[in-house]
Amino acid sequence: MTQISPNQILGVLGGGQLGRMLIQSAINYNQDIHILDPDPNAPCKDIAQHFQVGSLKDFDTVYSFGKNCDVITVEIEAVNTDALQKLADEGKKVFPQPHILKLIQDKREQKQFYQQHGIPTADFILTENKADVISKKSFLPSVNKLGKEGYDGRGVQILRTEADLEQAFDAPGLLEKLIDFDKEIAVTVARNENGELIAYPAVECAFHPTANLVEFLFAPAEISPEVEAKAQEIAKAVILKLDMVGILAVEMFVTKSGDVLVNEIAPRPHNSGHHTIEANFTSQFEQHLRSVMNWPLGNPELRCPAAMINLLGEDGFSGPAIVEGKEEAMAEKGVYIHLYGKKLTKPFRKMGHVTILDENVESLKAKANRIKELIKIKSIS
Amino acid sequence: MTQISPNQILGVLGGGQLGRMLIQSAINYNQDIHILDPDPNAPCKDIAQHFQVGSLKDFDTVYSFGKNCDVITVEIEAVNTDALQKLADEGKKVFPQPHILKLIQDKREQKQFYQQHGIPTADFILTENKADVISKKSFLPSVNKLGKEGYDGRGVQILRTEADLEQAFDAPGLLEKLIDFDKEIAVTVARNENGELIAYPAVECAFHPTANLVEFLFAPAEISPEVEAKAQEIAKAVILKLDMVGILAVEMFVTKSGDVLVNEIAPRPHNSGHHTIEANFTSQFEQHLRSVMNWPLGNPELRCPAAMINLLGEDGFSGPAIVEGKEEAMAEKGVYIHLYGKKLTKPFRKMGHVTILDENVESLKAKANRIKELIKIKSIS
Incomplete structure (x- = not known):
């Protein structure tokens, strides 16, 4: 017989779209979530059990927020790690662990970490x-x-x-x-306190030519089984070397010679895993919850080939947002629109995403392109 | 170019688990939902944009709640239909329409309706x-x-x-x-103001021997293509004869001679459609939203065979609820636990449900039985 206390409070630093989708998952488990975010209109504001407006970088704010929680996690890395360390020292569960957030906050330390631990990187x-x-x-x-x-x-x-x-x-x-890469891929891994470790199948990212944001994502990545195995092995090595608990997105380059190099990592749900909500057995948001709460990890397998498109605010539009083409997109089979509850758009702001499912990879790509052209985030004025 | 106003407020009479799962869906569309429920601790309380405590049967309460909404729907039939009719007369969108709720509230009228419209029934x-x-x-x-x-x-x-x-x-x-039936099945249909009409594949229900609640549900139903076609046709006929907008669950008997007879109907998301969250392209909750908001309807096809188990409060236990066996169940592939946020259990109270996915129907059934034995809702005291 096992029981899970329904009374543990999970505190999340950051109340943006990642927190929002985490809460959508947590509702299924009666898991209460408290949110701290500096923006009084953050995407989580209406759906968190407790929503507190405050700085994520201020020691006292983060510390006092964390004191009222049992487990503390993040949906953004730019947080006060000293406060988190004090909370951890005082016995709170803080995942990812504060030293990992500190490492991630400094790309110089991050690169040296890879070097020291034999993780392949540029x-x-x-x-x-x-x-x-x-x-x-x-x-x-x-x-x-x-x-x-x-x-x-x-x-x-x-x-x-x-x-x-x-x-x-x-x-x-x-x-x-500068790596003359063939593909950019990402593998999400998760690990809980019990030491369970899972890896999602690799996905392939296509970046926006100027905004440096993921424009299209395809799952599975079109890579050889050897590259897939290498990528999964590297992603697992990273989370293990970090001794991290939580969910970790590992973005990698595949070079033209088939080498796999770590580019960047994110110790939280990540844009490269949004498709998992509909496309995988366990979404990255539920997996995050499972990992930080030390619940059994969920199966990461893909149920169906998927594409993901970020809905970025159109260049040239700022102000109260409107969504063009939503109805036409909704009418298509296997098209899943996720809006993030942001009232105001600005150029390249992440306003939502769309996941597209299709068993046939060719028609998946065609549909992804069509949907991308169809939905536009503009503003009223 | 189409746009959807993000400012329309959807009011829901009832804030139980059906409203809760509707809100989980509505979050993806930035759709604000206002809830009216007599229970200050109803499952929707923390996640609705506005949660009002009040009687669903009181004319003034329902009328004044509805005045602040643009579209009004229900997650329970026992509501004041006179107030809804007045709101509809004054130009509010009320779906399902008040006269349909009135019909559903009286099983005598319901049966006469079937008789008058040539809908087969016992x-x-x-x-x-x-x-x-x-x-x-x-x-x-x-x-x-x-x-x-x-x-x-x-x-x-x-x-x-x-x-x-x-x-x-x-x-x-x-x-x-008393019908000496072979199977009990259900078909969910949905219709919007534009006249779009979709039907979900039939599911098969196994009832609890004493509590008269669905104990197991399997999708798809194991019926012949002829019976499937007949069931879909009947369900569509019911929503069309009602001239209803919204989502409608039609529960039917399949007799030993292959006749299909309507048993009961529910003009709202229904227990027989919970599996659609993970098993179908469009969940019944999103479909409900689409139908009442007059958005394009979503594809109803099944993605994977599924079973659904209601998590009912164990007989003999009343008080603060605990969930036994949750962790073991969570560790299995394709097992989706949904708890309804109810703090107190009592015998046979609907505390949650579990959906199970498996491409293989035999192992699906075995897994459903195992999970059913594993998860028990008891109380602390």
Whole structure:
């Protein structure tokens, strides 16, 4: 006989779309969720058992929020890790563990971690400021990444020629060899306190040419069984070397020679796993819940080939959002619209996503392209 | 170009598990939902945009609640239909329409409706009181149904012999010929204002021997294509003859000679459609939303064979609920637990349900039986 106490409170730092979809999952388990977010209109506001407005970076705010919870997790990495560490020291369950969030907050430390633990990743050198980057022109073409505060494409730039060096970040960062990759893929892994570990099948990401956000995602990735096995093995190695509890998205490059290199990781539900809600036996949001609550992990297998499209605010529109083409899209079989409850749109803001299911991969791709052209997020004014 | 106004408010009379699962669906569409329920701890309380405590049967309460909404629907039939009619007369969208709810509230009228419209149903006679039932002994064996206030098995009794007549209801009701049926099946249909009409594949229901609640449900029903076609045709005929907008569950008997007879109908999401959340392309909850909001209807096809088990409060236990065996069940592939957020259990109270997916029908049945034995809702004290 096993029982699960229904009275444990799960606190989540961040009340955006990831928290929102986590709550949609948690409702099935009577799992109460408390949310902390600086935005009084954050997507979670109406559906959390308790919604608190406050800074995620302020020690006292995070600490006092966490004191009222039993388990604390995040849906964003930019949080006060000192407060989380104090909560963990005082016996609260904090997953992912604060030291992991700290590592993720600094891309320089992250890269060194891979290096130290034999995780394959693109060659890199650390840089201290703009002058330092300029002096490293022999390392071109490369990707210049800010050490801290990068998110969703911000803090990342491609430096191909010496002329590009003028745009280099003037802060501690790193230069990474530009990888002439064949594909970008992602594998989500999850691990609970009992040590259970699962890996989702790899997905393939197609990025928006300018916004550096995932534009299309396809599951399964069209890769060989060898590359799939390698990617799963690497993703598992990362979560194990981190000794992490929770869910971890591992974004990887597949090079033209078939090597698999870790690009970035996110210790939370991630854009590359949204399709799992309809396409896999267990969604990444439920898996996150299971992992941090130390429940048995769920089966990660794919039920049906899927595509995922981010619904980004159209360039040139800001203000109260309207959704064009929604009805036409809804009329199609296997099309799942998820809007994030954001009232205001702005260029490239993540306003929602659409998952598309189709047993036939060719018609899946055609449908994904059609839906992408159909749904547009604009504004009234 | 089509747009959907995100500002229409959907009011729901009733805030139980059906409203709760409707809200889980509505979150994906930024659809705000207001709930009216007499129970301050109803399952919807924490997740509705607005939750109002009040009687569903009081004219003024229902009318003033509805005045603040654009579209009004129900998750239970026992509501004040006069208030709904006034709201409809004043231009509010009320689906299902009030006259349909009124018809459903009276099983006598319901049966006469079938008779008048050529919908096949078991033979019946109307009865006014207990003495009247006793005088109809030539109609035995039969089912005695109260005209009003029956719900979830209450208000229904089987009278096999003359001795049973002593238990007959002493109120207006009806006697229905006891059908020596082969199977009980259900078909859910949905229709929107534009006149779109869809039908879900038939499911097969196995009832609890004493509580008269669905114990197991299997999808698809194991019936011939002829019976399937007949059942779908009848269910469509019912919603069309009612001229109803919304979702309608049609429960039917399949007789040993292959006839299909309507037993009962429910103009709302229904227990016989819970599996659609994971097993079908469009869940009954999303379909309900689509139908009452006049959005395009969703594809009703089955993605995978499924079983559904109601989690009823164990007999002999009342008080704060605990869930036994949840972790073991969660560890199995394709097992989806839905708890309804009810703090207190009592014998046979609907506390949740479990959906089980398996491509193989034999192992599906075995797994359903195993899960049924595993999960028990008991109480602490």
